[in-house]
Amino acid sequence: MAYWLIKSEPFVYSWDQLESDGRTGWDGVRNYSARLHLRAMRLGDLAFFYHSNEGKEIVGIAKIVREAYPDPTTEEDWSAVDVAPLQRLTRPVTHAEIKQEPGLAGMALMRLSRLSVQPVTEAEWKRILALAETPAID
Numbered sequence: 001m002a003y004w005l006i007k008s009e010p011f012v013y014s015w016d017q018l019e020s021d022g023r024t025g026w027d028g029v030r031n032y033s034a035r036l037h038l039r040a041m042r043l044g045d046l047a048f049f050y051h052s053n054e055g056k057e058i059v060g061i062a063k064i065v066r067e068a069y070p071d072p073t074t075e076e077d078w079s080a081v082d083v084a085p086l087q088r089l090t091r092p093v094t095h096a097e098i099k100q101e102p103g104l105a106g107m108a109l110m111r112l113s114r115l116s117v118q119p120v121t122e123a124e125w126k127r128i129l130a131l132a133e134t135p136a137i138d
């Protein structure tokens with residue numbers, strides 16, 4: 001299993017909306033690196049759901065429920081995946097907290113702040129869950 005982080009501005013699509021919908025296509029991504037990450041996602045992979053711009057915090061864990069397919073919002077060569085909400089974090093983890101955590105300084109979120117789909121290492125995943133006071137999911 002691999003770990004990821006997906007970003008959305010909450011006024012565009014929030015964690016609450018994902019919980020309400022139960023599943024959504026993660027489409028509209030127009031960055032080549034993010035597209036490669038979408039195409040690398042596998043069924044069952046887990047992703048932190050990060051509210052960007054407003055809030056700037058990881059709020060939940062989503063599960064990849066459909067692997068990459070052609071993005072239906074364009075005729076160009078972009079990809080989408082489907083995600084479903086798995087668990088709301090016990091406590092959101094803010095960008096500021098992550099920035100202050102020495103073990104997370106190398107996290108893509110800190111180095112590639114504008115990338116909307118990014119990998120997360122297992123060590124980073126576990127540290128974020130600890131900060132969130134959220135039990136690990138197997």
